[in-house]
Amino acid sequence: GDSVTQMEGPVTLSEEAFLTINCTYTATGYPSLFWYVQYPGEGLQLLLKATKADDKGSNKGFEATYRKETTSFHLEKGSVQVSDSAVYFCALSGGSYIPTFGRGTSLIVHP
């Protein structure tokens, strides 16, 4: 079945540091890939998505590129802020109505 593996956290960075959160997936067919973000005490919200190979999703300075050859969708941001502190979930949605989520990666950004 489908699966998503993302790096374990917490990831702790200083403000303005470069961020990478790795995500790899296993799926049949050509799924859509997503990054969701969950701020403390809230539900998940879409951060960005990509629907086909080589697409780049971007939002709020975050980027991720759909790499079919490496089955990856790594999240990057050039300069993180304290307000980016949250839990980030990588997910895929393909042939099934049930999406597959990674376990989440906690990001802590210090001033």
Place this chain on the structure above:
Amino acid sequence: GAGVSQSPSNKVTEKGKDVELRCDPISGHTALYWYRQSLGQGLEFLIYFQGNSAPDKSGLPSDRFSAERTGGSVSTLTIQRTQQEDSAVYLCASSVTGVGETQYFGPGTRLLVL
């Protein structure tokens, strides 16, 4: 427009009591999902609705858990005879039709079973 709403936002109950959690999806969304998120954990899929039908109930942890959806809109998740291990955040999400689409999440119901 209005997003996904859930009620109550917090619920404290005693072991053995029944609880009902409500989800109002975005109008027009036919797909509705319930997830459970235990403290510091990822998402655990519980049940999926397409319209009023639940083609996939595979994630419900026991027969104490049930859910229904009426009018293709509001959904209720019921937990009977609650146990302490049921304590978690219950998240609801909806999407337009389901496959390959963005999910829109509610803020969750935080359930504490004493």
